[in-house]
Amino acid sequence: MPAYEHVPFDYVRPPELDGGRSETPVAIVGAGPVGLTLALDLAQRGIKCAVLDDNNVVSVGSRAICWAKRTLEIFDRLGVGERMLDQGVTWTVGRLFHGADEVYSFDLLPEQGHKYPAFINLQQYLVEQHLVERCREFADLIDLRFLNTVVGHEETASGVTIEVTTPDGAYRLAADYLVACDGANSPTRRRMGLEFEGQSFEEQFLIADIEMDQSPFGESGRAERWFWFDPTFHAGKSALLHQQPNSIYRIDLQLSAGVDAKLEATPERVIPRIQAIVGDKPFRLDWVSVYKFRCAKLARFVHGRVIFCGDSAHVVSPFGARGGNGGVQDADNLGWKLAAVLEGSADASLIESYDAERGHGSSENILNSARATNFMTPKSPIEALFRSETLRLAHDQPFAQKLINSGRLSLPCLLEGHGLQTPGEAPLRPGSVALDLPLVDGGWLVELVQGDFVLVGFGPVALPDVAGVRRLGIDQQGDYPCRASVGGYAQARYGVGLAYLFRPDGHVAAVFAEPTADLVSAARHRALGAPDRVEAA
Numbered sequence: 001m002p003a004y005e006h007v008p009f010d011y012v013r014p015p016e017l018d019g020g021r022s023e024t025p026v027a028i029v030g031a032g033p034v035g036l037t038l039a040l041d042l043a044q045r046g047i048k049c050a051v052l053d054d055n056n057v058v059s060v061g062s063r064a065i066c067w068a069k070r071t072l073e074i075f076d077r078l079g080v081g082e083r084m085l086d087q088g089v090t091w092t093v094g095r096l097f098h099g100a101d102e103v104y105s106f107d108l109l110p111e112q113g114h115k116y117p118a119f120i121n122l123q124q125y126l127v128e129q130h131l132v133e134r135c136r137e138f139a140d141l142i143d144l145r146f147l148n149t150v151v152g153h154e155e156t157a158s159g160v161t162i163e164v165t166t167p168d169g170a171y172r173l174a175a176d177y178l179v180a181c182d183g184a185n186s187p188t189r190r191r192m193g194l195e196f197e198g199q200s201f202e203e204q205f206l207i208a209d210i211e212m213d214q215s216p217f218g219e220s221g222r223a224e225r226w227f228w229f230d231p232t233f234h235a236g237k238s239a240l241l242h243q244q245p246n247s248i249y250r251i252d253l254q255l256s257a258g259v260d261a262k263l264e265a266t267p268e269r270v271i272p273r274i275q276a277i278v279g280d281k282p283f284r285l286d287w288v289s290v291y292k293f294r295c296a297k298l299a300r301f302v303h304g305r306v307i308f309c310g311d312s313a314h315v316v317s318p319f320g321a322r323g324g325n326g327g328v329q330d331a332d333n334l335g336w337k338l339a340a341v342l343e344g345s346a347d348a349s350l351i352e353s354y355d356a357e358r359g360h361g362s363s364e365n366i367l368n369s370a371r372a373t374n375f376m377t378p379k380s381p382i383e384a385l386f387r388s389e390t391l392r393l394a395h396d397q398p399f400a401q402k403l404i405n406s407g408r409l410s411l412p413c414l415l416e417g418h419g420l421q422t423p424g425e426a427p428l429r430p431g432s433v434a435l436d437l438p439l440v441d442g443g444w445l446v447e448l449v450q451g452d453f454v455l456v457g458f459g460p461v462a463l464p465d466v467a468g469v470r471r472l473g474i475d476q477q478g479d480y481p482c483r484a485s486v487g488g489y490a491q492a493r494y495g496v497g498l499a500y501l502f503r504p505d506g507h508v509a510a511v512f513a514e515p516t517a518d519l520v521s522a523a524r525h526r527a528l529g530a531p532d533r534v535e536a537a
């Protein structure tokens with residue numbers, strides 16, 4: 001029996017089947033981590049949405065398991081970050097092996113002063129469970145429609161009409177926007193005849209989730225990321241080991257190109273491979289899958305009133321944890337922009353900046369993912385020679401150790417140079433995501449600089465009162481909320497005497513040495529897609 005018991009979500013008969021009509025500014029197709037994240041983001045901004053999914057259970061199998069610090073900060077804003085941190089397995093150390101020898105290790109978050117760690121491991125089905133539970137707390141704004149399959153859509157002058165089938169029959173749903181979060185094999189993308197641009201790799205990897213009481217991580221039992229090149233137990237190939245909650249361990253094993261995936265996923269083939277890794281420690285096979293690498297994306301994520309988000313817009317190989325994290329960051333970028341357009345505080349053209357910014361982010365992820373894939377599975381004699389010599393030298397040469405590429409792990413995308421940011425020089429440049437720091441009362445900066453436009457002054461800089469902008473003082477006094485920092489992190493990360501304007505997604509929109517109401521207002525309107533519009537405070 002699988003470690004996780006899938007309890008079906010209730011199917012509710014849609015009102016449209018009985019002649020009713022729903023107010024649905026945004027229809028989201030897909031109740032995975034990306035679609036549910038977007039639904040929560042919109043709900044926190046007072047925007048109603050319907051989430052339509054052809055299934056009625058969370059994902060089968062652990063799937064995405066590595067959730068990065070930036071994603072956890074987004075989940076924190078949505079009210080589920082601490083739940084996931086408490087349940088997940090925290091790790092920061094990665095170890096790289098060549099054959100039987102450890103050749104390199106790294107710490108992803110060597111500095112202190114952050115609420116969330118570099119990564120936690122948490123099965124996708126548990127992430128989805130937390131997100132669904134949180135969505136149910138917004139029942140007046142989030143309409144969860146399970147066993148509602150979208151089979152067609154038509155864009156109109158004012159929105160999108162969506163065709164849906166259910167166990168009780170078919171209906172049509174009207175929405176202002178349709179957001180496709182329906183995965184790598186997106187039916188929405190296929191209906192529209194949109195093709196991915198990029199490359200597929202022939203190499204296949206076997207995923208095996210095993211349940212075992214004894215840790216395979218040696219005597220310490222400490223959760224880490226272990227990656228092997230040419231291990232003794234899997235000669236000539238690569239392997240990866242991660243720990244998950246509830247005594248579940250993830251093992252990825254490279255397979256030879258062209259092998260029969262169904263045959264390789266049978267217990268008769270899988271169990272001996274696992275035994276070669278863990279030895280005589282007892283274990284139970286929980287879930288098995290085989291996948292191929294693919295690094296590709298849509299040329300455009302925005303097609304009129306239809307927007308693509310997550311795997312429906314871009315896919316990467318799993319090493320580097322850039323798939324699920326990139327998708328959640330898509331939703332974080334899109335949510336506040338959709339809300340601003342629907343509320344009338346921004347023109348519809350703001351949605352185009354989602355295409356530009358997250359297109360840039362996905363290209364960055366694909367580049368890193370493709371480089372890792374080519375190192376792990378060389379495609380030419382030159383690539384094979386480079387990998388062979390790098391691994392040989394890495395046993396005793398520090399410069400070579402840092403050239404080993406087993407997947408550059410997910411980091412937030414820098415948006416510097418894109419149109420919504422006002423250029424400026426500072427320790428944290430416009431386009432960067434907020435850097436967390438601890439506050440005297442036990443709180444954290446990241447809890448205060450997301451969700452709205454927030455002007456934060458560090459040290460002796462006065463903050464003007466500007467419409468649509470919250471103010472926050474760090475290590476200063478003013479007629480607005482002020483907090484004291486600890487540990488010197490504020491000065492090191494933000495400098496002294498500067499004011500930062502944060503966008504609702506926590507990215508820096510502008511930096512000021514002498515902020516005035518006109519300058520801050522102009523930067524806010526630029527961040528809303530209207531760089532020439534200035535509104536007095």
